[in-house]
Amino acid sequence: MEFDFTEDQRALQEAVRDFLKGECPVEFVRAQWDTETGRSKEFWAKFAEIGVPGLLVPEEHGGLGMNEVDLTLVMIEIGRAGLAEPVVPTAAVGAPLIRDCGNVALASEWLPKIATGDAIIAVAQPTSPLVPEAECADLLILRSGDGLYAVPAADARITPQKSNDPSQKLAVVEFDAKDDQCIARGADADRLEGMALDRGALAAAAQQIGACEQLIAMSVEYTTERKQFGVPIGSFQAVKHQVANIKVALEYARSHVERAAYSVANDMTSRSVDVSSAKIAAGEAALQGSSTSLQVHGALGYTWEQDLHVWMRRAWTLDLAWGETAWHRERVAGALFEDTLPAESFGFSPPA
């Protein structure tokens, strides 16, 4: 029993943090709002050079062969930076789905391209008709009836939707189900889709942790600089205590997220409940972070110009991605009260 990250894992996190500081300042995030696609091929190519898209891709296909525990630390940094590129559907959900679906030809064709940054994958969310990153995707993994299909972009009819977070790219996708594009049916399709949901929710939760850290940092900085009544407003307990409350929510959410990462990486029996707990806790922490940060920034935080809303909007929309909070709450409640899933009390072994 050792519930901590290794030095190598921390070094990876640091490296990604430093990379994003240089390549993804908030000016970059905001500039992408006004471009045609909202996505940057140049950035993605550089991201592939440090291995992020292929983090979960096996080494024989050119990836790093790492697992979700490693990826979670990377996703936290992505959330902190406010980066909006197709990391979740491509690296966190698409790559392992293609790896695990048992279709050797599909894996051989797409995994190397994911690792080199030459393929973007979109994956349908089981909890919503909105497909993230469909417009920029080369391959879409979509559900129809009891089958899961790998559909090339050319075969998908995409209707873009506009999100309240200008960084989010969502679309409704229609396609004609073709047998030669079917990658799984029945229980196999359900299993892959269930795993995709948990991976997507975990990646969203980890970003919420990073976004929440950023919101706290901005609030501390602003309330230390801003003076009223001749003193920094951060010296008032009414302000301090609100920010302290976010920190409490954040640190306990982080524990859930790190446990969920382990559960997904090791496919533990409690995986789904662990992921839902993480998604709920991280979502609540990030939402508390956004409302509190807005309040302590006062009118300045209410402007489009101030960068605070980059992370506020991210917190709002991540809360809806890969199962909104209410959906995850019901999944945990079902497990606890109707025994629909295993909900294990950590450490506390049941009576022998």
Place this chain on the structure above:
Amino acid sequence: MDLNYTPEQEAFRQEARSWLEANAPKEKLPSFDTKEGFEAHRAWEKKLHAGGFAMVPWPVEYGGRGANLLEWLIFEEEYFRAGAPGRVNQNGIFLLGPTIMEVGTPEQKARFLPKMASSEEVWAQGWSEPNAGSDMANIQATAIKDGDDFVINGQKTWASRGAFAHWLFGMFRSDPDSKRHNGLTFILVPLDTPGITVRPIEKLNNKKAFAEVFFDDVRVPIENQLGDEGKGWEVAMATAGFERGLMLRSPARFQDTARKLVDLYKRSVASGAFVAPELRRTVAQCWMDAEAYTLNTYQTVSRLMAGGKIGAEASLNKIFWSELDTKMHETALKLLGYRAELLSGSSEAGDVGEWLDGYIFALAGPIYAGTNEIQRNIIAERILGMPRK
């Protein structure tokens, strides 16, 4: 990261489980807030000590088992699973003991720790004074050196276990010209010393268990000073870190309450009684929060075992467990509906009494061990770096 127990850890769990099954009292002991219950709990501690389980993480020479903190967590899980009694000497074993181990002299360790481990000597806390609560640096009780003794004068209050305990630990102003955090000394005081008057105070639960303690020219030998003279504040902060951060409230306690709450919810629904719809969500949230506290503690223990220290982050824990405990008991009382006011012994009460006792106890949580407002100041200033002034 490896979230599996080793075979040795599993074997230790089995050993603790078997011993507790064979030895833990089958009937609930009377409250240790009464004289009778206090002695019954001391008798249980004696048995626990004889079985080698009183102080699992302490060195064997001080009456412990020499186990590591992870094994302590496992033991606590089994302890709560077995429904074993509350720890009457928690001020000593969980708070003062670790502090003596860190800053005590070899003589102090040998003198105090074994009798603490066996609860032959039960300890009270002497922090607060009438004018030094949240503002603890305003301590005014004095301990002035005179020959080989300190002479103590003044008053302490809200001394937990004060009504029945044998010893008291606390901070006193040893330099009468000093201000605030300076000039305080941490001193261990036998409560049967002449000049001490203990006046029990009736708590919200109707029992006289904590106390005011008055000192009138009380002579205590200078070897009872813990840590350096004038450095009491630093010693006290080490104690507070353990109290808030780890030992006082092991996660198993809250997991146990959370599981009882889940069970109560299921039974309430199954009985056909009215259950407010929002309680489904609240109960699930309580269970998740107890899990979060557990996960966080395992992370803290992993860090400590790798050589880390508990710092200001202990304040995060204290807020989280105290507010969770209150929320769980409030929720249970809502599930119990109209019965929630009934005391044990009423024919309609069922298991209300235990939840009601637990609720009243939980209400103290956000106040003792440093109010949650003080913890929020610590988080804001010492963890986040927000301005003090």
